[in-house]
Amino acid sequence: MRRQRILALVKKEFITVRRDFSFALNIFILPLIMLVIYGYGIRFDIQYLPTVVWDLSQTPQSRDLVEKFFASGYFRAAGMVDGYGQIEERFDKGKAKLALVFPTEFGSRLARGEKTAVQILVDGSDNNTATLAVGYASGIVRGYQADLVVGKLVQKGIRLPFETPVLTEESRMWYNPELKSVNFIVPGIIVVIMSMMGTVMTAMAIVGEKERGTFEQVAASPLSGMEFLVGKIAPYILLALVDMILIVAAGYLLFQVPIKGSFALLFLFALLFVSVTTGLGLWVSSVSDSLQGAMTLAFLVTLLPSILLSGFIFPIENFPAALKALTYLNPGRYFIEALRGIYLKGVGISVLWPQAAFLSLLGASLLGLTLLRFKKRLA
Amino acid sequence: MGITIEARNLVRRFGVFTAVDGVSFAVQEGEIFGFLGPNGAGKSTTIKMLCGILAPTSGELWVGGVDVRTYPEEAKHRIGYMSQKFSLYEDLTVWENIEFYAGIYRLPKESKGGWMEKMLALSGLEEEKHRLAGDLPGGYKQRLALGCALLHDPPIIFLDEPTAGVDPISRRNFWELIAQMAGKGKTIFVTTHYMDEAEHCDRLALINNGKIVAAGTPTQLKERQTGVLLEVATLQPIRAFALVRRELPETNPALFGSLLHVSLSDRAAMEERLLELFKNENITVDSMSAISFSLEDVFCQVMGPGGTVGV
Ligand SMILES: Nc1ncnc2c1ncn2[C@@H]1O[C@H](COP(=O)(O)OP(=O)(O)OP(=O)(O)O)[C@@H](O)[C@H]1O
Ligand SMILES: [Mg+2]
Numbered sequence: 001m002r003r004q005r006i007l008a009l010v011k012k013e014f015i016t017v018r019r020d021f022s023f024a025l026n027i028f029i030l031p032l033i034m035l036v037i038y039g040y041g042i043r044f045d046i047q048y049l050p051t052v053v054w055d056l057s058q059t060p061q062s063r064d065l066v067e068k069f070f071a072s073g074y075f076r077a078a079g080m081v082d083g084y085g086q087i088e089e090r091f092d093k094g095k096a097k098l099a100l101v102f103p104t105e106f107g108s109r110l111a112r113g114e115k116t117a118v119q120i121l122v123d124g125s126d127n128n129t130a131t132l133a134v135g136y137a138s139g140i141v142r143g144y145q146a147d148l149v150v151g152k153l154v155q156k157g158i159r160l161p162f163e164t165p166v167l168t169e170e171s172r173m174w175y176n177p178e179l180k181s182v183n184f185i186v187p188g189i190i191v192v193i194m195s196m197m198g199t200v201m202t203a204m205a206i207v208g209e210k211e212r213g214t215f216e217q218v219a220a221s222p223l224s225g226m227e228f229l230v231g232k233i234a235p236y237i238l239l240a241l242v243d244m245i246l247i248v249a250a251g252y253l254l255f256q257v258p259i260k261g262s263f264a265l266l267f268l269f270a271l272l273f274v275s276v277t278t279g280l281g282l283w284v285s286s287v288s289d290s291l292q293g294a295m296t297l298a299f300l301v302t303l304l305p306s307i308l309l310s311g312f313i314f315p316i317e318n319f320p321a322a323l324k325a326l327t328y329l330n331p332g333r334y335f336i337e338a339l340r341g342i343y344l345k346g347v348g349i350s351v352l353w354p355q356a357a358f359l360s361l362l363g364a365s366l367l368g369l370t371l372l373r374f375k376k377r378l379a
Numbered sequence: 380m381g382i383t384i385e386a387r388n389l390v391r392r393f394g395v396f397t398a399v400d401g402v403s404f405a406v407q408e409g410e411i412f413g414f415l416g417p418n419g420a421g422k423s424t425t426i427k428m429l430c431g432i433l434a435p436t437s438g439e440l441w442v443g444g445v446d447v448r449t450y451p452e453e454a455k456h457r458i459g460y461m462s463q464k465f466s467l468y469e470d471l472t473v474w475e476n477i478e479f480y481a482g483i484y485r486l487p488k489e490s491k492g493g494w495m496e497k498m499l500a501l502s503g504l505e506e507e508k509h510r511l512a513g514d515l516p517g518g519y520k521q522r523l524a525l526g527c528a529l530l531h532d533p534p535i536i537f538l539d540e541p542t543a544g545v546d547p548i549s550r551r552n553f554w555e556l557i558a559q560m561a562g563k564g565k566t567i568f569v570t571t572h573y574m575d576e577a578e579h580c581d582r583l584a585l586i587n588n589g590k591i592v593a594a595g596t597p598t599q600l601k602e603r604q605t606g607v608l609l610e611v612a613t614l615q616p617i618r619a620f621a622l623v624r625r626e627l628p629e630t631n632p633a634l635f636g637s638l639l640h641v642s643l644s645d646r647a648a649m650e651e652r653l654l655e656l657f658k659n660e661n662i663t664v665d666s667m668s669a670i671s672f673s674l675e676d677v678f679c680q681v682m683g684p685g686g687t688v689g690v
Contacts, residue, residue, distance in 0.1 A: 008482025012471065019470050213466040217527075219432040220460035221483050222452045 001230065005223055009231025013205065017235065026201070031193045031243050032250055038185045039255050046132050050078035051098040052090050059107025065118065065144050066100065074136045091123045098122055098133055110148070186251035187339035188312035190244050191332045194270065195302040197240035198277025199284060200295065202233050206285035207294040225374045233278045240274045241267075260346030269338045269352075272359040276331040277302065279366030286370055306332040334358050383408045383535060383566050384429065389438035391424050398424040400589035401438070406568060406582075408534075411561050413580030414570040417682060421589040422570040423463050426539050429568070430460045443535055459528035463539040463570075465520045469513025473504050473523055476512055477530065484531035494530060501556070502526035518549040525556070536560065538569040542576065554579050574675040585681050593681045597674055604672045604680065606644040609653075612665040613639065619662050626656055633679040640676055 017023045051069060055062050069075045078096045081087055090096035101119035109116040120137045124130045206229075209215040218228065248266075251257040259266065280301055288294040307313060309323070310332035316324060327333045334355040341347040341355075349356065384406035391399040399421040406412040414422050427433035429442055431451035440447050443457035467476045477495050486494055499505055502522040507515060512523060521541060528536065538557075542550045554576065561567055561581075569580070577583055578597050585593040585600075593600060613619050616637045623632040623641055630641040630649070643649040646669070657664055672680075 002485060004485050005483050008479050011482075012468065012475070012479045015475060016468070016470050212469070213462070213464050214468055215466075216427075216432060216462050216464075217460070217466040218483070220430045220455060220458065220462075221480070222455040223483050224452065 001224070001227055005227050006231040006234065009228070010235050013232065013235040017239070023201075027197070027239055027243060028246065030196075031189065031247050034189050034193065035186070035247060035250050035254070038189060039251075046074055046129055046136065048076040049074060049098055049129070049133055050096045051075040051100065052078050052081045052087060052096040053100045053102075054081045054083065054087065055100075055102045056104040057102045057106035057108070059110075061107040061110045062102040062118075065102075065141070068140050068144055069100065069137070072136065072140055074133070087121060091121075096123070097129065098137065113152070183257050183344060184312075184340070186247065186255070186257045187336055187343050188307075188310070189251075190247050190270075190339060191273075191310055191312060191336050192303070192306045193243050193247060194240045194274055194335075195277045195280075195306045195332060196299075197236060197243055198274045199281040199302045200298040201236045201239070202278045202281025203284035203288070203294045203298045204291060205232055205236065206282070207288055207291050210289065211291050226371060229282060229371060229374055233282070236281070237271075237274050237278055240277070241270055244270050257343070259343055261342035261348065265349060265352070266339070266342050269335060269342070269356065269359070272356060272363055273331060273335040275363035276359060276366060279363055279370060280331075282370035282374070283366060286373060305330045309333065310336045312336055328358075329362075331359055331362050381408055382406065383443055384412070384568060385439075385441045386425070386429070387439040389425065389428060389440060390436045391421075391428060391433065392436045397589055399428070399435075402586070402589070402591055404584050404591065404594065406566060408566050409561060409564045410581045411557065411567045411569065411579065413577050413583040414568065414586060415572075415577050415583055415678065416570075416586035417572075420586045422586060423539055424589075425586070426460075426537050426568070426570060430458060430537055431455055432460075456531075457533055457535055459531070459533040459536045461521075461524045461528045461536075461538045461541055463543070465512075465524060467512050467520075467524055467527060470511060472509050472511055473502075473515070474499070474508045476523065476527060480527045480530050486531065494532075498526035498530050501529070518545045521545055521549075521553070525553075529560075534564070535566045536568070538567065540570050540572065542571070542573065550576070574673070574678065577674050585678065587682050593677070600677045601672045601674065604642070604677060606642050607646045607669050608640060608642050608672050608676055609646075609650070609667055610635075610670045611639040611641065611653075611667050612637070613657070613662055614665070615662050618660070619657065622656060622660055622662065623653070627653070631680050633676065635675070640670075640679070642672075642676070642680060 017027070053066055055066070066077075070077055075098060078090070081090065081099070087096070087099045087101075090099070099121040101121065103116065103119075106116050106118065118141060120134065120141075122130045122133050122137075209218065209232075244266075248259065252259075281298065284294055284298045284301065288297055309316075309327050309330045311327070312332070316327050316333065319327065338352050338355045338359075341352050382405045385404070387403050389399055389402040390397065402421070402425060404412075414425065416422050424433065428435045429440060429447065431442075431447045431454050435448070442454045445454040445457070447454045468479070471479065474495075477498060481491050481495055499508060502519075502525065504515075504519060504523055504526070507519060512520065515523065525538075525541065528538075542553055545553065550573075557567055557569070558579065569576075571577060580597065582596050583594065583600060584591050593603075595603070611619065616634060616639055619639050620632050620634050623630060623639070627641070627649075630643060630653075633640045641653065643653075650667075654664065654667075
């Protein structure tokens, strides 16, 4: 390996990147666009969910419960309705996500101390929101029930032998107390962007040389296959790291997402991860002979696993066993775990060493395999 | 002066198709060796194997005294390669391309700048130094490719159709350059379609369908032709050509502009037959005379149905 040759390649690659507008777009603009779209667009937490009420009972009890809903901050009034048809219409138009239906006898039965129910309807088309909404709603109902019990006791003149034992439900999210989804999204975007940079860019840079024919001239020079690959991937490793810093900085400046843990550890994991993704890029370049094919394959092996199978959007715990097993092969999974650990919990290598070990293993085997396989020949 | 490029029974297959089929030749040091053949003959495939960028299916090859298959990197130090299709970076400027290859060939720091300037001057691209290679006209691209191929001062130079699509003046300058380099003792292996260029070569090999069908100096090739070459002037050359090709294919008819060339093994018997044919078809012959073979005639002869000249 000769330094002079690798430097010549790296310099050339940077000139190419600088001249190609689409490269610049991919490297600097895309991560920011993704961050803004996901940051503002995806909400795992719920706030002021539009809620309609169909109150057949028209009693103080029902009004009481409705008030509790709107006071919680999770739901906001989106009007009264009259019938299921109207609820469906509001759901369809997106005017409401939740509906509370009080039966005619709601108030009177409660007053008599009999069993009754409030029906909660949720627009299930947004699965994440729906699950959270149901959770919060039942929490509010349980709280209301507790209030009723205490009220009843007081009413009957039963004095409790201790201070008001009002049991309120309070679910607390650890590590992300405000339940800000941006805090989850920033690590996710780092994973997606870095795997795209590493894999897609590397694959395209190498297949591009073959497709344009420039590889032929390089192949006729004494440059070794190893030198060629190192010189080709080094720039993209660097750019992927720059991207990571960009996202970290933008996450902090735009969404106030701080890093609890150590920067050095973050960098170490980034380096490990990008060595896996560039290895994947090399593999893609070795099996595809057109830019089009390389691009498709590269997107397939990066975008899909890094978004869907990494735990970025769907929690891995909920996966069926087979899919769960598959995620062990997904480098994105380890990186996202590490990132969330460092970002949100501030944990160190003593906790994250298994992730580091798995990433190293994946990276070493992928890079090793492709470097050995690569022949500096046309066919 | 020894042999510096040698191929023995070189074969390259692509699937079931044999592009190069048992080619053998030897090139002397300091020679301009021409590889002549029609499209798809296997010229580029051969040159790529010699440059170590395409693995031969079988056969042996040495370049600069090195076995290319076992020590490709060693061989690559000794060669300069100019491919048929422009293969420098179109998104880099002229100077950046030169700089890139100066780095790849690890030119020593002290002499690097000087060599780069020298190659820029040799390519005649001083004015275009900061233009993108992709924006250069065809002839300039070729000169840049030659400059980059010569950057590390290799003793052996492979040129794959270096003047295809270049204007006649640039072509002449190019060949002057090639002659100069040969004069300095460099070995040049060049493929071409142009007969006038073939005349500049010290020795030639004619290749067709992956096989060498004739080889020798241009003079030898011409002298080896047997029989007589007749040049027929007529007002209906195309009809005449079609007719002869149908009726007397063994004469290897070929059109040169509006003149028809036919080669006759037995002039006395054949000439009469030919005239009779023309007469029957109402083709008026203005003149008919014996001429000496040109390389182009040799080429048509060898590539035609008639076949092969002693190799
Ligand atoms: N990679 C390949 N795969 C399949 N066939 C190939 C490949 N490369 C070349 N060939 C075939 O081999 C034959 C010889 O090709 P080659 O490029 O060597 O011809 P050539 O003599 O250089 O022709 P030209 O004058 O057109 O450049 C052609 O028929 C070509 O189609
Ligand atoms: Mg060719």
